[in-house]
Amino acid sequence: MFSNMVTGWEKIEFRSMTMALLVVCFSFMILLKRKKGNLPPGPRALPFVGNLHQLDTKDLLKSLKELSNKYGPVFTIYLGPQPNVVLYGYKAVKEALVEQADNFSGRGPFPAVYNFTKGNGIAFSNGEKWKVLRRFALVTLRNFGMGKRSVEERIQEEAQFMLEEFRNTKQKPFDPTFFLSRAVSNVICSIVFGNRYEYEDKRFLSLLQLINDNFQVTSSGWGKFYNIFPGIMDHLPGPHHRIFRNFEKMKSFVLENVKEHEKTFQPECPRDFIDCFLIQMQEEKGNPMSNFNIETLVKTTLNLFFAGTETVSTTLRYGILILMKYPHIKEKVHQEIDKVIGRNRCPTVEDRSKMPYTDAVIHEIQRFSSIIPLSLPHCVIRDTDFRGYHLPEGTNVTPVLISAHNDPEKFKEPEAFNPENFLDENSQFKNNDAFMPFSIGKRICLGEGLARMELFIFFTTFLQNLNFKPTVHPDEIDLTPSVSGVGNIPAPYQLIAVPR
Template sequence: MDITVLGTIVLAVVISCMLIYSTWSTMYRRRNLPPGPTPLPVIGNLLQIKRGRMVKSLMDLSEKYGSVYTLYFGSRPVIILCGYKAVKEALIDQGDEFSGRGRLPTLDRIFQGYESPVNPTNIFAQAVSNVICSIVFGNRYEYDDVKFLKLLNMFNETFILMSSTWGQLQDMMPMIINHVPGPHQKIEKLLTKQLEFISETVKVNQDTLDPSSPRDFIDCFLIKMQQDKQNATSEFTMKNLLMSVLNLFFAGTETVSSTLRHGFLILIKYPDIQAKLHEEIDRVIGQNRAPNIEDRGKMPYTDAVIHEIQRFSDVVPLNVPHSVTKDTHFRGYTIPKGTDVYPLLCSVLWDPSQFATPNKFNPGHFLDDNGCFKKSDAFVPFSTGKRVCAGEGLARMELFIFLTNILQNFKLSSEIHFTESDIMPKMTGIANVPIPYQLSFKPR
């Protein structure tokens, strides 16, 4: 090829790229959005996100662009909120405007041995999930039920895939990544199988329904569906029933289970904290009865440890995405209606202005000088405002009952010496999943 022709082609490509970039930059800067890194066409700010380290990347960007900044997930602007003050101002002070449900593409495609070391993953998942089963299905499953175990394993695998590098890419650029082969493609298949499990159970309820005597959540929903069957705009539809039950299972099982697994790993690492818990349990409850929720008010140290486990483990660091319900003015900027907003829970739970040693596990964050339990407005593991987690009360009760019952009867230990790095949440994607480990339950 003639060198002149080649040079002309190269020059034309360079000029075209410059014009595209210039036009894109001008278009996005015309909006009165918060500042942020300049996005590229198609991929947005993908290059600013370190591979598999979305949470850390978002926190690092806040140091440069401030507590409120704009990041582009592909061509879609997303508002990032960092720190207690910014998150509180949005979710509490302007709660109505920030109450919309944001998009999460990894899910949106579907929503539309005694005395020997054991892996606690299935144990905790089964125990926690059976609480949800009692509410939703009106019964529980045996721990050796193969079908139930498969369902729980699918929950855990979905949670992990959503937090993987591929899951992060899918949430940022769904229009592209939805069509690219990779492990993230399994998320839709897993969710479909979970829906099939729920559909079978709903069918059993339909066949045995007695409207005068509802047995569980599904019965109540089915009865309301019958009452509203002439209402074309009713939200009580079979699709909503299946999605509501899947939401309850998915959110109510894996988050509490992961928190318990984080907590027990921490208590193995710090046997002195475990010993103090044993002492308070023995003093307040003793060994002759099971713990109950009323005991929590008499056990400030235990309550503080549970709060610190939730703060430190930070199971859902990015929060569930919100969206603004109308054009919203926030800190001098204009956020257009429908724009997704990520109020980063990690930036609140680890805010140095709110917690003395945010990067260390320290129950003292929730204790005053007299050893009494001390609340913190920055304790937001369930988020806050209009879209606070609906299962907060149940989850708090579960964490207290499970932890105190186990520690009343067992001492936790492991043959492995865990380091500070081992217990530190990994801060990768939408969920913090603890490292796999085994522990021994030794009778006290």
Template sequence: MGGGYVTTLLLLVCISGLIYLLVRRPRSQRSHLPPGPTPLPFLGNVLQLKVEGMLNSLREVEQGLLFSNGERWWQLRRFSLAALQDLGTGQRSVEKQIQDEAQRLVEEFKKTKGLPFDPTFFLSRSASSVICSIVFGQRFDYADKSFLDLLVKTNQVFVRLSSTWGQLYERFSWIMRFLPGPHKQIFQDLEDINSFILERIKANQVSLDRDNPRDFIDCFLLQMEKEILNPATEFHLRNLVLTAFNLFFVGTETVSSTLRYGLLILLKHPEVEEKMTQEIDRVIGRSRMPAVEDRSRMPYTNAVIHEIQRFSDVIPMNLPHALTRDTHFRGYTIPKGTEVFPVLSSVLRDPSRFRDPERFNPMRFLDEQGQFKANEASMPFSTGKRSCVGQELARMELFIFLTAILQNFTLKCPVPPRDIDLRLRGAGFAHVPPCYQLCAVPWGGGSRAQEELPKDRPQGTAGAMKGPNPAT
């Protein structure tokens, strides 16, 4: 009895001493770091992160960790920017592809005959087809089973990375790979997507025309050949797969998610839709497809799209950036190699930059004369050297797709607009648009505000159509 008591006491003393040393040491090491709770060994501050509201938890923790950067990032980014430019991104050739996809999207909407439908994969197919044309050199038919399966897996990865399980996987991938849980499907989906990309690369290798690169993969393969004798080259097969995946994944999900949020917002605010359609009628009409050059003459539509991007805040935490040297910031020292999240939400919803930021209001992007007014705090694509390489392409898509839809349809909701819930979902990597249904009623003349929903529409609505709306 006495021996057991002494052993227990010694264990408690040892454990207490170990905890003291582990807690005390980080404090001394972090004396010049920005303030925040003391991290635990191995776990860091993960216990301070809430199951729901990862972003708000990170704001409380005030530190950012994840991912890596460096020379690899710099070389691949510089190459990607040049290759995308050579392939016509931001130019007429790509604009024509977007217009063609917008016309196909309109035809797909018409097939719904004004009945309620979930727009998720309608929008994903259109956005993905554009980026597929650039990365893989071809678009895929909307009925292509392998393409649809790829979109489903891409959407699942996007959603799961935004869950708590996904965040744990990102932070502790070295151990999470061996633990059960929903995150396990991320591995399989990523493997399947990368296998698809690898097959496309192999096909390009067989048919490569060195004088006429067809797509991003061809451009990368040619760069691989140029640097084949460089032992430190970043242009090898693995990086090609990863870079092609990044372009495909981001080019599909961020654009389609923004459009999905945008349509939901317009269902909530039919008066905004009405003003947009009036501007579309005045500037474009109904006899031709919208073009990028129309945007400068459509300040209200431009303002709405900017406000949709600000309000939807699709990638709230941005991507992590690693410091290349010790950095002194506001009296603190952040050591080289520290991974920092430049949280975009802190800017996009900054009340000092956007009055009443939780309210959707396109007028904040218009001046007193009704002309478009830029705001330097509007940075959905990030800013500086780490801004999105595909932002010009995304801007073109958002404008053409959205205006083409409103040019041809009146958007109707199966429930009253007051019941639509605009609260953002997702807690980690992204804000995932809620599931909902809409009715795209073909415009047949007269006032859009007087058009009614079909009498035989199916009953029932999705979760996004229920509950109070804190955004109004």
């Protein structure tokens, strides 16, 4: 089954990796012991490898669903020698991340990223450092207009640049992947660096390629195995080593921008996120316990880039593919745009309240695609009693966000794409508390407001001016992710952008 993860030349490397794991397994024959406590039930684990022999590493989500059917919404699996408590379904996820939000607020191990961050930055830090950095980022982003007019104008401007790029394809087939990532990334660039990049800028394109490659590799089988057996995988060949080379190149990109900022830095007139961070560094210069330094600035900036580039652009890419498969839904969005906005002005965030169907379609795209299906790993920060079980401090927790999106008690026919999930009997938009594409609780994505604004303005701007047509019959479009791990990534496709 393991060999299903790879093809061609990678099979040779993968066999050597598998043999190494088996040798270690039989050499040590370590008997797995549960941490002191009373963890939820789960399948019987083998020494060292845990439950890997019972998991389809190519379709982990399917395996978790099957285990949930057998053991219930809260169960334990061993990924290698480490126990992981899995939360499956809306009720279990909400009870842990909302009703016991503080207890479940720890960031669990993620070796493929920790190897680079060393627990630094917002997304992968814990304790007081995480609280300080998150508070600073939220205040700074708010001061620069997250949810306000200034950022909205930047998104509108970038949407027009992107629209022009689509038009320049002259109705010839093209892959939208980097078209979309350039536009989305430029929004976060304007907030973090204070300026946007031309779409053909080689340094900018290189950064986007690095981000996209890391998202692909960490979601692949190689990334999954690195997160389980980092010590062994460090010594085995394979594409997982690209993750760390890519991170170092990204670090260099950010450091170059920081140095450029320092040359023209004026504390009394901050231009962007980096300037605000440099001001905080100056204010805490004499504090040996300060969390504000160049290394933290680099890691935090890259956190913002990943959160602000790949997830939104992948959602847009998935959304366009979905709408091409269901042209009747796309046509209804066209009609609502024409009715509310027309063809002669740019869409605004204020329009969203008058466009319930379009808003419902965008929410359904996020629910159906579940770009981040498992959330980033959590852990409990103290001994925690949960549903009759006792989770010792540090216990790893995996909230399966896609299980909330597919919960039949919260959504009708959850396996199907249906905007009616977010419309009431009067065809007005209705929220659903099982909707959690940005996660929930204390670790909810701090860029949620920005992402929601981007998705609405980009989608409506594109559909206001263009009709996206597939290169195959809609019935032939496959919405199954080509890669499913850290992210759900749609298969590559081409489209034709036709002016309306």
